[in-house]
Amino acid sequence: AQSVTQPDIHITVSEGASLELRCNYSYGATPYLFWYVQSPGQGLQLLLKYFSGDTLVQGIKGFEAEFKRSQSSFNLRKPSVHWSDAAEYFCAVAVTGGGNKLTFGTGTQLKVEL
Amino acid sequence: SQTIHQWPATLVQPVGSPLSLECTVEGTSNPNLYWYRQAAGRGLQLLFYSVGIGQISSEVPQNLSASRPQDRQFILSSKKLLLSDSGFYLCAWSEDERTTGYFGPGTRLTVT
Numbered sequence: 001a002q003s004v005t006q007p008d009i010h011i012t013v014s015e016g017a018s019l020e021l022r023c024n025y026s027y028g029a030t031p032y033l034f035w036y037v038q039s040p041g042q043g044l045q046l047l048l049k050y051f052s053g054d055t056l057v058q059g060i061k062g063f064e065a066e067f068k069r070s071q072s073s074f075n076l077r078k079p080s081v082h083w084s085d086a087a088e089y090f091c092a093v094a095v096t097g098g099g100n101k102l103t104f105g106t107g108t109q110l111k112v113e114l
Numbered sequence: 115s116q117t118i119h120q121w122p123a124t125l126v127q128p129v130g131s132p133l134s135l136e137c138t139v140e141g142t143s144n145p146n147l148y149w150y151r152q153a154a155g156r157g158l159q160l161l162f163y164s165v166g167i168g169q170i171s172s173e174v175p176q177n178l179s180a181s182r183p184q185d186r187q188f189i190l191s192s193k194k195l196l197l198s199d200s201g202f203y204l205c206a207w208s209e210d211e212r213t214t215g216y217f218g219p220g221t222r223l224t225v226t
Contacts, residue, residue: 034215043220044158044204051211090158092215099165100146100214101173102206104158 002027002093006105013081014113021076021108023091031093033074034102035065039087047089050074061085086112116141118218120205126224133178133192135221137205140186145207147188149180150217153201164188200225 003026013019025031033050048059055067065076074091091105117140127133139145149162162180163171170180177196181189188205203221208214 032211032214036215041222044217046215046217049215092158094211094214096211099163100208100211101148101160101163102150102158102215103160106157 002031002095002103004091004093004103004105006089006091006108008108009106010109010111012111012113015083016080019076019078019081019085019110021089021091021110023074023076023105025072025074025091025093027072027093027095029096030069031095032100033065033067034092034094035059035063035074035076036090036092037061037085037087038090038107044090047076081110081112083112083114086110116207116213116216118205118207118216120203120218120221122221123219124222126226127195128226129197130194133190133195133199133223135190135203135223137188137190137218138186139207142186142207142209142213144185145209145213147182148206148208149188149190150204150206151201152204153198156201158204162188162190195225197225199223 005024035047036044047063048057050057050067057065088107088109090107092102094100094102119138147164152158160173164182178192205218
């Protein structure tokens with residue numbers, strides 16, 4: 001079965017600094033990969049997703065993620081963090097041909113210092 | 115474009131009471147539908163999955179059940195709620211891999 005690891009439970013960055021959130025997956029083939037953001041008390045907002053093609057994926061709110069097959073990783077990046085980016089971020093995978101069911105990581109809580 | 119609705123948005127129910135949460139999707143036909151739960155200490159977990167009317171797969175053993183009476187309607191139910199059923203319930207849909215990943219606004223359930 002596939003699994004997702006987000007090694008960082010909490011991350012704190014200063015406003016304006018760059019951000020990288022890590023995500024590693026375990027799966028025998030190339031999965032479909034997703035990043036979500038969740039603000040307190042809110043639902044899941046899809047930031048970006050990868051299915052095939054260009055391994056650098058652009059998303060909403062200035063986020064991007066890079067799929068690295070050799071490292072089984074799909075890290076989320078943003079060049080300059082804004083205070084409004086403070087939220088919880090989830091990485092997820094869906095197996096190809098697996099009914100598009102998502103398996104989520106445990107999340108990374110991002111705090112932004114002003 | 116497709117839209118997914120969930121209601122109610124918030125629900126507080128006593129232990130032992132029944133539950134019915136509803137999810138409907140607009141703008142698509144014969145979608146796959148999913149119920150996920152986000153609960154403290156258990157992360158985001160797939161509960162049920164449906165590929166069509168009357169076709170339900172349960173992903174984890176639990177106190178809940180799901181039904182799909184119409185093509186674009188997915189219902190989550192319980193006959194008797196437990197404290198451990200508290201959580202944030204999210205409905206999702208997909209037609210194929212390119213439409214995977216879209217969730218409804220969720221229902222926050224508190225069992226007291």
